[in-house]
Amino acid sequence: MPAQRVAVVGTGYVGLTTGACLASLGHAVVCADADPRKVERLRAARVDILEPGLPETVRDALEAGRLEFTVDTAAAVAEAEVVFLCLPTPMGAGGAADLAAVEAVAEQIRDVLPPGCVVVNKSTVPVGTSERVAALLGRADVAVVSNPEFLREGRAVHDFLHPDRIVIGAAQRDAARRVADLYIALDAPLVLTDPASAELTKYAANFFLAMKLSFANNLATACERFGADIGDVTEGIGRDPRIGSSFLLPGPGWGGSCLPKDTHALLTVCEQAGVDFPLLRATIDTNVIHQRRLVERIAAACGRGPDGSLDGVRLALYGLTFKAGTSDLRDSPALAVARLLRERGAELTAYDPALCEEQPDLSDLAELADDPVRAAEGAAACVVLTEWPQLRDLDWAAIAARMAGHEVHDFRNLLDPDRLARAGLSWQGIGRASASARVA
Structure with a gap:
């Protein structure tokens, strides 16, 4: 399977691990974050997250030319085939998940997404969020897929590259297959739903x-x-x-x-x-x-x-x-x-x-x-x-x-x-x- 062009929005634990590991699998990845200081440090392979193996994975991917960092989210997604949303969903009022960051980014990128790309919710989100994101995008030519992460802090890189399972939820089989192809080098059970x-x-x-x-x-x-x-x-x-x-x-x-x-x-x-x-x-x-x-x-x-x-x-x-x-x-x-x-x-x-x-x-x-x-x-x-x-x-x-x-x-x-x-x-x-x- 040829390498794909991937954009990752958000460089926290999940976003940075996802971006660096997908780049290590051969994909061309651009990670976007709104924090200029963080982006500058990541461009220099300076990882502030205490996570075994992550600094080395970021450094190797940067040196191989397969990983980039930017503060320009629109530019990051403009040529992407797959866009991962790796955004915080903290506890909000009454215990509900706060989807403000996810919704704001969906509205920010909807007009610059290339036709036919796939938007992937990697963040942990309530049931119905894929439909909510699709509605905010308002793009019939863009599929929205759920691909939840199962990463343990302290073992995030290992868990990404050696997963127990890969879960992909999509309404369109072609979109699910395209996301699954990102992980084709990994030996893991695939749950398509x-x-x-x-x-x-x-x-x-x-x-x-x-x-x-x-x-x-x-x-x-x-x-x-x-x-x-x-x-x-x-x-x-x-x-x-x-x-x-x-x-x-x-x-x-x-x-x-x-x-x-x-x-x-x-x-x-x-x-x-x-x-x-x-x-x-x-x-x-x-x-x-x-x-x-x-x-x-x-x-x-x-x-x-x-x-x-x-x-x-x-x-x-x-x-x-x-x-x-x-x-x-x-x-x-x-x-x-x-x-x-x-x-x-x-x-x-x-x-x-x-x-x-x-x-x-x-x-x-x-x-x-x-x-x-x-x-x-x-x-x-x-x-x-x-x-x-x-x-x-x-x-x-x-x-x-x-x-x-x-x-x-x-x-x-x-x-x-x-x-x-x-x-x-x-x-x-x-x-x-x-x-x-x-x-x-």
Whole structure:
């Protein structure tokens, strides 16, 4: 199949990964973004997103002459055979997806799209968005296709080039085939369907993953109550192929750039359509309840007075990003727990290896430390919130020497309890029998 001319509008996680990877497959790609500073940095192969393999993929594609960056969206799409919309769809009022960016770009490009090109919704969008975009374009000679992404942050390049499946929803078979041909070099199952089914597939996948995580966190509470071990229980059920072992690790709740907004968006559109979905609502509510429970556990261990007040109690937080391997703070469960602790009056100092250089402004929430030992100064307890593997190898003896207390609340079950005990620290995991006394 000959290379195609592709335009990608938006250079966030999805857009930049899509553009760079399609260029690596041999297509001629132009990525457009409204931010001149970002475009200038990308032209110099400077990628600000912490994503393994992405800087190298961008650099190689630039050097091969198959990837360009521009601020001129109209020029980018004017000669494209396929145009990908990779635009933000954040949570809007009432939980619905905010489609303002998608709609604005559709109106911007409708008069410059070449006849016969295909517009692809790559963004996560509600059912019916393909029809909405087609109506905004008002072009009978331009097909609109849904091709949702299934990229994990920290593994986005790998996931694009080694997909579990490629889902394409189109009303016209020829348009679907043209989009499928972009991926012809990849060995992956192809799911060809209608736009509504493709759009719902993405939401359904994220809901199911969120549901498994809420289940695992609720199961961890049961393990603590009964003196069971969450690791053994999830191994026992995860080896059943009908269940699977992925997304069964308990933690401080689920979050990130996709699951919170997508579950709320799905719940909203279901309510608008008169579809009762109590399991989805319970999945969301369980996540919030779980995070509050973890904060109560810290208050019971470190709080002052009969009500467990955390006023003036210093806590060291290890990890603020929503998962290891990324600098993304969007809807991070670590930040959600931190906010709850701050609301209770706790004084927070945080260390995150991905934020040492970026230093985002979190002054209303926590002081950022660039050294894990300094973060523990005067802390009544340490709280592990992100599963950074390098936290296992910290100098825990030095940390213990700086702390005012001796407890480590490991909400990722990441650390070695024996190693911490040798450093004079008391480890409290999640879903482990050792934590049962704390939550009785």
